[in-house]
Every structure is written in structure tokens, then in C-alpha cells.
Amino acid sequence: MECLNCKTIYEGKFCPECGQKSETKRFTFQKITNDTLTTLTNTDKGFFFNLKYLTLAPGKSINNYLDGKRKQVFNPFSYALLAIGLYLFVDHYYDFSIFRSFSNPDNKWRDANIGAYDFGQQIGHFIRKYLKFFYLLNIVYLSLITYLILKKRNLVEYLVSNAFIIGHAIIITTVFIPLYKTPIFFNPITFISIAILMYFTYKDYEEKIVVFVALFFSILVSFLLQFIVPGFIIWLKTLIF
Structure with a gap:
């Protein structure tokens, strides 16, 4: 039998080279619906596999992935x-925004510090506009500090593990939005979630005190840089334009 995907000649239900099934069915409305529902509800593979095991056993799941157990993981x-x-x-x-408080006409701090207020508001709007990029940058910030302090794995492996951690912390924050509506870059639930997930992931990497130092400095640097970096970008823009 010739594989429809990579043209490998083989026998059996799956191609040994690319994993393509030997039997493929024509697309129908029922097939698309079933495939979509299976993808969304399958807790043994993909997104919901991550959601399940990063909640139940975050450290084990992330370290298993880094050690090579990757087939089912999103x-x-x-x-x-x-x-x-x-x-x-x-x-x-x-429909919640931190900027509502700044638009209050009775905001005396704003009237007394108009320059700082305007600059702070620019930073806030800039972060909110490009939030997805700044939270991806947080993966880099966390990874650099954990790599420099813990040193058990290489930098790319820390990027991978912290991508899991940031992603799952944001999922947890999203779940709590109906109860606690604060922008993600100020939300304590996000940072508490990151700290807990990092602890379970890295607790066996080094002495406990070293792990706590790594957690503290990585989260502190991450928090500060998410305001310093956009502030620097806005300052550069004012110089250039």
C-alpha cells in the first residue's frame, strides 16, 4: 500500500513514516462535526490534555514533556x-478596563501630575493593545532568570516549560474573571498561579531556597519589565517622531 501523504510503501493501518491512516473517509457534515467535537472534548490528547494534567500534575507533566514524553501534548x-x-x-x-479610573474627572492625582499621568496612560494603552506580545515576552523574562539561577536545563528548555506555565496561569486567570476583574498585568491571581506552577515544575531542580530565590526574582523581573520595556519603546518613539 502507498501512503497518500508521503508515498511510503507499507502494510498496516498507519504509515510508519508519517502516521497517516491507511483508510481515509470522504468529508461529510457528520464527519466534520464528529472530528470537531472529538478535538474539543478529548482529554487524552491536545489542548484538553494540557488543561487536565497541568492542573492535576503540572511539574510532572512539564518535566515529562522536556524528557521526551510528547505524543499527546499540545x-x-x-x-x-x-x-x-x-x-x-x-x-x-x-467590558472592563483599568483606564476608567484614570478618566474620572475628580482624579486629583492626574491633575497634579499631568505629565506622569499621560505617560503612564500611554504605557497602559500600549500594553493593552499588544498584550499578547508582552505576555509572550514574559516567557523570555522568566526563562532567562530561571536559567541563570537553576541551570539544570538549557535556555530553550526553560522557554518551553515557562510557555506551559504562562499559558496555564492565563487560563486560570480567565476562569476567575467573573469573580475578580482586574487587567492581567496587575492581576495577583496570574502571578500567584505562575509562582505555584513554577514551584511544582522546578522544586526538584535545586535546593528549596535556591528555587524560591529563582521564583521571586524571575516573577519580579517579569513584572517590572512588562512596564519598563513598553515605556522605553514609547520614549524612543517620542525621540524619533
Whole structure:
């Protein structure tokens, strides 16, 4: 039998080279519906596999993935992007913005500090506009610090593990939006979730005190840089334009 996908000659139900099934059915409305429902509800593979095991056993799941157990797991960077997209969708329909407080005409701090207020508002709007990019950058910030302090794995492996961590922390934050509506870059639920997930992932990498130091500095640097970097970009724009 010749594989329809890679042209390999083989016998059996699956191609040994690319995994293509030997039997393929024509697309029908029923097939598309069944495939979609299976993808969305399957807890043994893909997005819901990540959701299930990152909730029940985050450290074990992430370290198993890094050690090679990857067949059923949804790509960590795709997971983070999907989580950010889900958060933005839910947050949009709850119609909440931190900038409302700044638009209050009785805001005396704003009147007394008009320059700082305007610059702060620019940073806030800039972060909110490009939130998905800044939360992806947070993966880099967390990874650099954990790599420099813990050193058990290489930098790319820390990028992978922190993509899982950021993605799942944002999923947790999204679940709590109906109860606690605060922008994600100020939301304590996000940072508490990141800290817990990082602890379970890295707790066996080094002495406990070293792990706690890594958690503290990586989250602190991540939090500060998500305001410093856009502030620097806006400052550069004012110089250039």
C-alpha cells in the first residue's frame, strides 16, 4: 500500500513514516462535526490534555514533556497563544478596563501630575493593545532568570516549560474573571498561579531556597519589565517622531 501523504510503501493501518491512516473517509457534515467535537472534548490528547494534567500534575507533566514524553501534548507555545486569545475574548465581553479610573474627572492625582499621568496612560494603552506580545515576552523574562539561577536545563528548555506555565496561569486567570476583574498585568491571581506552577515544575531542580530565590526574582523581573520595556519603546518613539 502507498501512503497518500508521503508515498511510503507499507502494510498496516498507519504509515510508519508519517502516521497517516491507511483508510481515509470522504468529508461529510457528520464527519466534520464528529472530528470537531472529538478535538474539543478529548482529554487524552491536545489542548484538553494540557488543561487536565497541568492542573492535576503540572511539574510532572512539564518535566515529562522536556524528557521526551510528547505524543499527546499540545504544543506549549500554541497553548500559551490560545490561552492569551481566550483571555482577551472573555475580558472583552466583560467590558472592563483599568483606564476608567484614570478618566474620572475628580482624579486629583492626574491633575497634579499631568505629565506622569499621560505617560503612564500611554504605557497602559500600549500594553493593552499588544498584550499578547508582552505576555509572550514574559516567557523570555522568566526563562532567562530561571536559567541563570537553576541551570539544570538549557535556555530553550526553560522557554518551553515557562510557555506551559504562562499559558496555564492565563487560563486560570480567565476562569476567575467573573469573580475578580482586574487587567492581567496587575492581576495577583496570574502571578500567584505562575509562582505555584513554577514551584511544582522546578522544586526538584535545586535546593528549596535556591528555587524560591529563582521564583521571586524571575516573577519580579517579569513584572517590572512588562512596564519598563513598553515605556522605553514609547520614549524612543517620542525621540524619533
